[in-house]
Amino acid sequence: MSKTSVAVIAAVSAGAGAAVTAAMYSLRSSSKVETVAATPITTTSPAISPPKNSLSAPSPPVFAGPATTFPTPATSTAVAVPGADSPVNPSGLFEYGFPGPVADVAARQALISSFDRRLRNPHWVVEHITPASLAIRDGDRKHSQFLEDPAVPEKFRAKLKDYFRSGFDRGHQVPAADAKWNQNAMDETFYLTNMCPQVGEGFNRDYWAHFEDFCRRLTQTYPSVRIVTGPLYLPKRDPTDNKWYVKYEMIGNPPNVAVPTHFYKVIFAEDGKVGGNVALGAFVLPNAPIPNEKPLTDFEVPVEAVEKASGLEFATKLPVQRRKRLCAEASCALVIKDYADKQKAFSKGKR
Incomplete structure (x- = not known):
C-alpha cells in the first residue's frame, strides 16, 4: 500500500475513533524512517541539570x-x-x-514548553528521562496542585476555571510520574502550560497512561530518552457536503481553551554513545476512548506526518545514518496496568 497523502493523514478526527486513525496512519508498507526536520532538541547532552530559580523565572x-x-x-x-x-x-x-505570533517558551527543571496563546494549549513540551531520573522518588503527586502559569500574560493564560465542569481532564503532556526525582520538578509539571483538555475515561486515565508507561519502560533498553508531546487539530470530512473541516470544542467561560482532536508524541531513544544511533518513533492518537487491546503500532506514523500536521520540525540536525526506526529496534507494545484506583483519587481534581 502506498504512503497515505498528508492531506488524508491530516483528516483523521477524534470522532472517527482509534480505528480510522490507525488506518490513516498505517506504516505497514514502509520500512524506511522518514527524513524529517527539527525543533531545537539536542541528541547529546549532559545529565539533567535543573536551572536555578526556575519556578519563578519568567519565560524567555x-x-x-x-x-x-x-x-x-x-x-x-x-x-x-x-x-x-x-x-x-x-x-x-x-x-x-x-x-x-508570540510563543511563550519556558525552561523548567523537568521540561521545556512552548505555549500557544491563541488556543491556550502548548505547541509542544519536551522532556528527558533516564534510568537514573526514574529511579529517584523524592517527589509525590499528592503535594502538587494545578496552577495557572504566571509566566504567560494573564489575558492569554489557560485558567483553572476554564476546566471546571468542562467534562475534560487537565491532561499532562509531560507526565508528573516522569518528574518524581524532585518535588519542585514535579510541581512544575502541574502548570496549565503543560496541560491540554483530554478525554478522561478510556484515554487520559487509560490508554494514554499506558502509553506514558511505555515511554518510561524504554529506559530499560536505552540510557537516554527524549520525548516531544503536543496537541493536533486535524480536519474531518463532513458527509453532508463532502468537504473537509477542522472542528474542535472550546471550553471556558468565555470559551478560551481549545480541545485538541489528537495528540502526538515524537520519541528519540538514544543509545548513549557519542555520535551514536537514535531510534525515532512518532505516534498520533485521537483524543477519544481507545480500547486497551488496540496495538500501539496502529498509531505509529512517519515523523514527517506529525511535522506537516503540526507545522513543527523535529530532527533536521540528526543525520540520516544515525536514525533507526523505534518500533523496528524495540517492542512497541503496551503493558496494561490498573490505574483505576490511583486515578479515582485525582479524577475530581483533574476536571
Whole structure:
C-alpha cells in the first residue's frame, strides 16, 4: 500500500475513533524512517541539570538577542526596507509594535514548553528521562496542585476555571510520574502550560497512561530518552457536503481553551554513545476512548506526518545514518496496568 497523502493523514478526527486513525496512519508498507526536520532538541547532552530559580523565572522571549524588541527597518534585517522610489513602507507599522505570533517558551527543571496563546494549549513540551531520573522518588503527586502559569500574560493564560465542569481532564503532556526525582520538578509539571483538555475515561486515565508507561519502560533498553508531546487539530470530512473541516470544542467561560482532536508524541531513544544511533518513533492518537487491546503500532506514523500536521520540525540536525526506526529496534507494545484506583483519587481534581 502506498504512503497515505498528508492531506488524508491530516483528516483523521477524534470522532472517527482509534480505528480510522490507525488506518490513516498505517506504516505497514514502509520500512524506511522518514527524513524529517527539527525543533531545537539536542541528541547529546549532559545529565539533567535543573536551572536555578526556575519556578519563578519568567519565560524567555521568542526572539533571541536584539530581536527581543520589535523589528523595524532600523533594527532588523528581516524587514525589507523599501527603495527610495517606493511610495509605501508597510514595515513602518512595527514602530508601534510587532503583532506576532508570540510563543511563550519556558525552561523548567523537568521540561521545556512552548505555549500557544491563541488556543491556550502548548505547541509542544519536551522532556528527558533516564534510568537514573526514574529511579529517584523524592517527589509525590499528592503535594502538587494545578496552577495557572504566571509566566504567560494573564489575558492569554489557560485558567483553572476554564476546566471546571468542562467534562475534560487537565491532561499532562509531560507526565508528573516522569518528574518524581524532585518535588519542585514535579510541581512544575502541574502548570496549565503543560496541560491540554483530554478525554478522561478510556484515554487520559487509560490508554494514554499506558502509553506514558511505555515511554518510561524504554529506559530499560536505552540510557537516554527524549520525548516531544503536543496537541493536533486535524480536519474531518463532513458527509453532508463532502468537504473537509477542522472542528474542535472550546471550553471556558468565555470559551478560551481549545480541545485538541489528537495528540502526538515524537520519541528519540538514544543509545548513549557519542555520535551514536537514535531510534525515532512518532505516534498520533485521537483524543477519544481507545480500547486497551488496540496495538500501539496502529498509531505509529512517519515523523514527517506529525511535522506537516503540526507545522513543527523535529530532527533536521540528526543525520540520516544515525536514525533507526523505534518500533523496528524495540517492542512497541503496551503493558496494561490498573490505574483505576490511583486515578479515582485525582479524577475530581483533574476536571
